[in-house]
Amino acid sequence: MTKARSSLISVDATPYYHCVSRCVRRSFLCGYDEQAQQSYEHRRTWIEHRLLALAGAFCIDVCAYAIMSNHYHLVLHINADKAKSLTQREVVERWLAFHQGPSLIHRFIQGDSLSEAQSEQCGEIIEVWRERLMSISWFMRLLNQHIASEANREDKCTGHFWEGRFKSQALLDEKALAAAMAYVDLNPIRAAIAATPETSDFTSVKARINAIENDKTATEGLFPFVGNPRENMPEGIPFRLMDYLELVDWTGRQCREDKRGQIDSRTPEILNRLGFDSAEWLDVYKHAEKGTLIGTESSIKGALSLLGRKRLCGFRLPAS
Template structure:
């Protein structure tokens, strides 16, 4: 049964989600076109910069992202309750940064704020948008589409329909989705190691680890504020690295069949962890999590079944026999 986005993403409470948008028109709109030879790789940087810029304005934290040749993955945490605590001027400043005027009227930011500061209905609408996952994705996708269409000298859709969204119900779901996203270039055989990838959040984390003071700090969002799972930056990097070695089992000498202790702390076996990461888009549909989280979400949605529940039960069984 199809789940309406409004039921999956609560507009009023904090939630963590894996989202993905895919390009249309050609297979390589963000990379090298194999037919014409044109290179559109610079667009990946557009998207990456826009993600970070929007996270600074929305009540959204970016946990992971991967900008690929024809699609984009994000793991995000929305906090609409934080937006409700912002005063009117903060809301207006943030929204005007997200949505500048299409035409230069000569009006300063201060003048725009002064004109709108007494419009309570408008401010309430902007506040709601700044805490919304849908509006965040709209602001990301529309700006990139406009820039790409201008460069191509054409009109029309750049992105394929609405973005796909999966609710991440617990820490294991969040970490497995982050790992799945950070390993996208490795799975696509674009790179041989996770840290070699460009335009991926793992690269940012890896580069930051060159500073010794970052080794044991708690895992932080790439952009925006908000708590993350109770692991350190170095534990997460090890987790991604070892998971990548298991996924790329075709590489001689590259497999180390031991994953960091974080996997056990999440209540998973190594095989269950790998199954959850690899099953992110193939085994689950609208939600990802362990069995209890699935049951709670199904009850909340007043449904008897959610796709992925049977798979979650099989993963639990592998833990029981491990």
């Protein structure tokens, strides 16, 4: 049974979500269709550009992404504090980057004289837009509608391009966040279309590695890694980047068919901090897309009321 979006996404429960959209047609979203003898590789660029452009306007941060042949994965962070701190003009400028907007708002932006009633109406519209700027549903709508329109135009057809609604999975704690991000970044390796993270095209992990190789301190358009939790924590993903890259590389080696059962003796330190042993981590990683909630039992119990649920559900991670 389809669940209401309000029972799947609540910033009070967690700001982090794993989202997946799949193509409804047999024809490819991206990649090369052997049967049709046609390449759709250029569509990966469409998605990547649109994704990062939306992230620049919305108060939604991109933690991880992987663009595959008939679907894509995202790990998103709802930045409610940023949305609340925006001025009215900033909200309008961000929203109008992707929408026309009513004439009244354009008059507001131009500094025209408005009546008290008109000013009040502007304020109401802007507050609706502020809420939408931190809505994953609106973010995904603008991403998917744009790609569907471009693909339908190119394919010279009409109709649905995506399978119904996107799938969302609440990531309730650090363990869940690390598992989902690694799962997303390693999708091309699991699908046997890339051998290493640095050769995994159209993934966030490759983008981050490229930034390091180009001596950049941050990866443009992606939520930064800010180190382990501490006092006066800056805004960002609560891991060290090099720890995460080591974890992704190590996990990628273990998920190869010819490496099954052969665990490297030097497991990444980040697993110890998160409270995993190597066998537990690999089991969690393999099942990271299971269920609509992922977290330790205590995290899931704490989120149920915030998501309007009563029954203990979701994929449970081992406690520390």
